[in-house]
Amino acid sequence: MNAKNNSCPMQNENAEILLSYCARTLEPEQVIQVEKHLLGCAECREWAAGQQAVWAAMDTWEPEPISADFDAALFARIAATEQPSAWERWTAPVRQFLQGGFGWRPMLSAGAVALTLVIALSIENPFRKEPPVGQSVKLEAHEIEQAERALEDLEMLRQLEAPEEETSL
Amino acid sequence: MRIRLLLVLALAAADLWAQPPMAQQARALEKLRRMAPEEREQALQDMPPARRRMMEQRLERWNRMAPARKQRLQGSLENFRQMKPEDQEHLRGLVRKFNETMPAGKRVEGRRALTHLRKLDPEGRKKFLGSRRMKERFSDGERELLDEMAQSMPD
Ligand SMILES: [Zn+2]
Numbered sequence: 001m002n003a004k005n006n007s008c009p010m011q012n013e014n015a016e017i018l019l020s021y022c023a024r025t026l027e028p029e030q031v032i033q034v035e036k037h038l039l040g041c042a043e044c045r046e047w048a049a050g051q052q053a054v055w056a057a058m059d060t061w062e063p064e065p066i067s068a069d070f071d072a073a074l075f076a077r078i079a080a081t082e083q084p085s086a087w088e089r090w091t092a093p094v095r096q097f098l099q100g101g102f103g104w105r106p107m108l109s110a111g112a113v114a115l116t117l118v119i120a121l122s123i124e125n126p127f128r129k130e131p132p133v134g135q136s137v138k139l140e141a142h143e144i145e146q147a148e149r150a151l152e153d154l155e156m157l158r159q160l161e162a163p164e165e166e167t168s169l
Numbered sequence: 170m171r172i173r174l175l176l177v178l179a180l181a182a183a184d185l186w187a188q189p190p191m192a193q194q195a196r197a198l199e200k201l202r203r204m205a206p207e208e209r210e211q212a213l214q215d216m217p218p219a220r221r222r223m224m225e226q227r228l229e230r231w232n233r234m235a236p237a238r239k240q241r242l243q244g245s246l247e248n249f250r251q252m253k254p255e256d257q258e259h260l261r262g263l264v265r266k267f268n269e270t271m272p273a274g275k276r277v278e279g280r281r282a283l284t285h286l287r288k289l290d291p292e293g294r295k296k297f298l299g300s301r302r303m304k305e306r307f308s309d310g311e312r313e314l315l316d317e318m319a320q321s322m323p324d
Contacts, residue, residue, distance in 0.1 A: 013302055020274050139200055139212045146197035148220075150246065151227040153257075156264050157245040158230075160322060162284035163277050 009034075010043045018048050191250050195243070202232060248323035260321045267314060278306060279315060286319035294319065 009018050020026050021034045038045045139147075201209065213221050231239070249257060271279050282303065286294050297303060298312045307315065 013305065016274060016278065016306065019277055025274060139197070139204065143193075143197035143200060144212065144216070146194045147201045147228075148224050150194040150198045151224060151231060153249060153261075154231060154242050154246055155227050156261060157242055157249060159264060159268070160245075160280065160283060160318070161242075162281045 007037060008041055008044060009037075010041070010047060015047065018044060022048055191247060198228075198231070201228060245323060252323055256321065260318070260323075263314065263318045263321055267318065270314070271311060275306065275311070279311070282307075282315055283319055283322075286315060287322060289319075 009015055017026070017030070017034060021031065026034065038048060201212075204212065209225075213224065216224070234242070249260070252260070267276070267279065282297075286297060289297060294316060298316055303312060
């Protein structure tokens with residue numbers, strides 16, 4: 001088969017058939033046609049190979065080993081980008097002190113420290129670590145809704161990404 | 170030293186107590202993700218079956234995502250949440266329209282075009298959308314939809 005004939009999808013700027021070929025959505029007859037062309041056309045072969053790598057990676061999506069720190073770091077980052085609450089503004093000097101100490105001035109009254117501690121001690125077991133995957137966790141109804149909303153919008157945003165980004169790290 | 174430790178703990182408690190909405194969502198998602206399958210099944214048992222299946226599939230996909238991609242999407246979600254509620258709803262509608270009206274064979278290319286469009290200024294978008302290549306592949310309506318989506322998307 002002539003490598004550079006008129007049916008070359010790349011030459012005709014008609015990559016769609018190659019895309020469909022890689023996505024395995026072509027009819028069997030079309031598949032044969034495309035594969036015949038690929039045999040003789042290096043340009044299309046190279047392009048299709050790139051596409052197929054993307055699809056292959058998607059097909060074999062393996063679960064990533066879950067790093068316990070990853071999600072924790074993510075939440076910390078999310079929390080950091082949120083508007084500071086009144087509470088956060090109020091405790092900012094303490095945070096500064098804890099982060100390095102140099103920026104801290106004795107602004108914090110003994111009362112504030114005491115209150116901080118009272119709150120800390122009155123909240124039921126607030127310091128427990130996240131249990132590992134598979135361990136007992138209780139989920140409230142409103143949390144299910146929150147998770148559902150997050151998943152729904154993450155799915156939408158995922159669909160908006162270019163397919164190449166599905167596998168980019 | 171002990172005071173410092175106590176303060177750290179106190180502030181950690183305060184963070185749990187005063188979580189902003191976005192963090193609550195992320196936390197709820199993380200809790201769900203960490204549940205044992207039987208527990209999750211029980212927690213979700215009151216949901217309508219179709220909705221529940223959808224949620225389980227999405228969770229599964231989220232679990233399998235590479236950390237870098239998770240992080241990127243989570244960033245997009247943060248930006249999305251900064252948008253006005255009506256703008257969020259508008260974008261959701263556009264994505265629904267994209268999924269319902271864009272022929273399956275064109276969606277991959279559509280997403281690619283979208284990524285490109287978002288990098289362009291209005292002038293560049295106009296040029297790109299009016300190019301022979303784009304006109305050959307996408308109908309007027311499809312190109313308009315892509316344009317509107319690109320303009321409505323968060324950073
Ligand atoms: Zn070719």
